[in-house]
Amino acid sequence: MFKKVLIANRGEIAVRIIRACRELGISTVAVYSEADRAALHVRYADEAYLLGPSAARDSYLRADKLIDIAKHTNAGAIHPGYGFLAEREDFALAVQDAGLDFIGPRPSAIAAMGDKAVARATVTAAGVPVVPGTEGEGNLSDDELITIAPQIGFPLLIKATAGGGGKGMREVNDPKDLPGLITAARREAESAFGDDNVYLEKLIVDARHIEFQILADGHGNVIHLGERECSLQRRHQKLLEESPSTFLDDELRTRMGELACTAARSVDYLNAGTIEFLVDKEKNFYFLEMNTRLQVEHPVTELVTGVDIVTEQIRIARGRRLHYAQEDIHSNGWAMECRINAEDPYNQFLPSTGCLTQVIPPTGPGVRVDTGVYSGFEISPYYDSLISKLIVWGETRGTAILRMRRALEEYRITGVKTNIPFHQNIMDSHRFIAGNYDTRFVEERFSMDEAEEGKEAEAHIAAIMAVLVAHRQTQEASQIVRRGERDASNWKWVGRWERMQR
Amino acid sequence: MKYFATIEDQIFEIEISSDQELIVDGVRLSVDFQSIMGRPVYSLLLNGRSHEAYVYPTESGMEVLLQGDLYQVAIEDERQRRLRNASSTQKVQSGEFQLKAPMPGLVVSIPIEEGQEIEEGQNLIVLESMKMQNELKSPCAGTVERINVAPGDSVEKNEVLVILG
Numbered sequence: 001m002f003k004k005v006l007i008a009n010r011g012e013i014a015v016r017i018i019r020a021c022r023e024l025g026i027s028t029v030a031v032y033s034e035a036d037r038a039a040l041h042v043r044y045a046d047e048a049y050l051l052g053p054s055a056a057r058d059s060y061l062r063a064d065k066l067i068d069i070a071k072h073t074n075a076g077a078i079h080p081g082y083g084f085l086a087e088r089e090d091f092a093l094a095v096q097d098a099g100l101d102f103i104g105p106r107p108s109a110i111a112a113m114g115d116k117a118v119a120r121a122t123v124t125a126a127g128v129p130v131v132p133g134t135e136g137e138g139n140l141s142d143d144e145l146i147t148i149a150p151q152i153g154f155p156l157l158i159k160a161t162a163g164g165g166g167k168g169m170r171e172v173n174d175p176k177d178l179p180g181l182i183t184a185a186r187r188e189a190e191s192a193f194g195d196d197n198v199y200l201e202k203l204i205v206d207a208r209h210i211e212f213q214i215l216a217d218g219h220g221n222v223i224h225l226g227e228r229e230c231s232l233q234r235r236h237q238k239l240l241e242e243s244p245s246t247f248l249d250d251e252l253r254t255r256m257g258e259l260a261c262t263a264a265r266s267v268d269y270l271n272a273g274t275i276e277f278l279v280d281k282e283k284n285f286y287f288l289e290m291n292t293r294l295q296v297e298h299p300v301t302e303l304v305t306g307v308d309i310v311t312e313q314i315r316i317a318r319g320r321r322l323h324y325a326q327e328d329i330h331s332n333g334w335a336m337e338c339r340i341n342a343e344d345p346y347n348q349f350l351p352s353t354g355c356l357t358q359v360i361p362p363t364g365p366g367v368r369v370d371t372g373v374y375s376g377f378e379i380s381p382y383y384d385s386l387i388s389k390l391i392v393w394g395e396t397r398g399t400a401i402l403r404m405r406r407a408l409e410e411y412r413i414t415g416v417k418t419n420i421p422f423h424q425n426i427m428d429s430h431r432f433i434a435g436n437y438d439t440r441f442v443e444e445r446f447s448m449d450e451a452e453e454g455k456e457a458e459a460h461i462a463a464i465m466a467v468l469v470a471h472r473q474t475q476e477a478s479q480i481v482r483r484g485e486r487d488a489s490n491w492k493w494v495g496r497w498e499r500m501q502r
Numbered sequence: 503m504k505y506f507a508t509i510e511d512q513i514f515e516i517e518i519s520s521d522q523e524l525i526v527d528g529v530r531l532s533v534d535f536q537s538i539m540g541r542p543v544y545s546l547l548l549n550g551r552s553h554e555a556y557v558y559p560t561e562s563g564m565e566v567l568l569q570g571d572l573y574q575v576a577i578e579d580e581r582q583r584r585l586r587n588a589s590s591t592q593k594v595q596s597g598e599f600q601l602k603a604p605m606p607g608l609v610v611s612i613p614i615e616e617g618q619e620i621e622e623g624q625n626l627i628v629l630e631s632m633k634m635q636n637e638l639k640s641p642c643a644g645t646v647e648r649i650n651v652a653p654g655d656s657v658e659k660n661e662v663l664v665i666l667g
């Protein structure tokens with residue numbers, strides 16, 4: 001049984017895993033790129049080793065180096081986190097071949113769920129409904145895709161076979177746009193995953209994105225920890241997650257949870273994973289995909305169930321039984337997570353890079369902040385734009401929203417632009433407060449410019465602060481000019497002048 | 503010192519009478535104003551009411567981020583206001599626009615060419631940064647005068663990519 005874990009990741013998730021290990025008394029080995037020498041995960045780990053240059057392909061994607069470092073440091077296991085190598089079966093296999101434990105599913109399950117065509121065929125055979133599309137058809141050429149498209153019907157989605165996180169994904173509303181968008185999707189898929197294969201899928205309109213957290217041990221136990229509502233997205237990137245979902249009732253929750261466990265069993269799943277569903281207006285639900293790893297939004301589930309998912313992952317990887325049976329899992333209260341990204345919500349959410357000159361995170365009752373950065377840290381263009389995750393818990397959804405509002409206003413980050421104002425506007429949105437949103441809400445029915453009715457106008461305060469800052473600038477500028485006129489004090493000048501006269 | 507601050511169609515007349523006092527639209531208010539943790543976060547105590555905001559200088563004034571709302575504030579002092587009122591008939595039209603890189607990144611593609619007519623909102627450059635492909639769009643209509651970069655180029659923040667005439 002391993003006593004030391006290498007964490008093959010960076011940022012907040014590496015910190016999250018190090019914390020779990022430390023609480024379990026397990027030693028930790030961090031790895032880092034040149035850009036991350038001073039990152040929090042390097043500072044918190046027991047040991048840390050350089051992987052290489054900043055670009056991910058030269059550092060965090062170097063499977064060979066990761067395994068070498070693990071062997072060299074006598075780490076018995078590797079935790080891949082999310083992203084990077086987390087869903088690469090060849091990596092999981094290489095870890096096992098090196099005699100190490102992989103804290104995650106078996107390579108066969110990653111392969112089965114990672115190839116979406118195989119995943120669809122497998123879960124369909126197990127009786128889980130899927131969204132209509134070309135996934136089972138193998139890798140099709142552009143011409144074949146264009147021929148099949150009308151049978152699926154528009155609007156539809158082009159998705160990367162190897163994809164995730166919205167990369168290589170394009171929406172097609174008009175058949176004549178299809179060829180160009182296939183090219184664009186292939187290009188993005190090639191650069192993100194090194195695989196340009198794409199497939200088509202029917203676009204479910206007014207869809208909700210609801211996912212179920214799964215835990216499975218090596219003794220045949222598979223349980224779910226309830227759902228996470230992840231419909232609040234922009235360009236297929238999740239921005240906010242909550243649990244439970246306002247859209248599910250107990251009956252539907254039980255049915256979806258059971259089918260999620262069935263889907264996991266169909267690939268002989270082990271460890272933590274997530275089954276994503278699309279749910280339409282009539283509450284029909286379709287299997288979307290399985291994420292065979294820890295999710296970014298796992299803390300939401302942790303706060304309502306009290307289950308430490310990362311600790312369970314490590315227990316499972318050590319061959320232990322799950323701490324919980326399905327009937328032990330109860331959801332208590334409401335949890336909500338805002339992803340705080342270095343993006344400018346007032347300028348098309350463009351990424352913002354630079355030095356975080358100051359960070360003051362919110363604290364107090366019911367607030368959790370998972371982050372890998374701190375004041376003085378540089379947000380580089382090499383990795384994703386996630387600065388932190390702000391998670392709150394409340395007894396009801398209403399108290400959770402009020403607490404999130406409070407926490408967002410406390411959060412101070414300077415040096416880069418963040419999407420905190422976006423989340424503040426969401427928390428004030430009547431539709432969001434009513435739980436009335438789907439995956440298109442942000443793009444189609446939400447604007448940063450429209451203030452909600454009834455919100456107190458504070459324009460005069462803004463005007464006063466702007467004037468006071470402008471006034472200060474003018475004064476400072478004029479002082480600098482005066483100081484520059486003479487390099488020494490007037491008394492010194494008098495002294496020098498007097499000496500000259502002697 | 504008297505200033506005029508404009509937010510959309512609202513104009514506020516703000517006089518700084520001393521370090522501790524403001525006169526806003528004729529009303530006297532006690533004020534205590536401090537920068538917190540260095541710029542750009544500021545704390546304002548106004549007649550005892552506590553406010554906090556981010557204030558960023560921009561080319562045309564100040565941007566104030568207050569309670570999740572962003573305000574664009576144009577500021578003039580008395581002299582500037584008089585000058586502008588006197589010369590308000592002469593409007594200078596500067597048509598040139600420079601598209602600058604909003605962040606460091608890699609130029610993926612350039613779907614335009616020099617001499618091409620551009621519509622507002624048209625995609626000028628695809629820039630990859632932070633694992634995302636970002637389409638940089640034109641804020642105005644015009645003609646492409648010059649393209650300074652080629653696909654595959656790495657660019658720094660604020661580098662001029664395209665000039666529209």
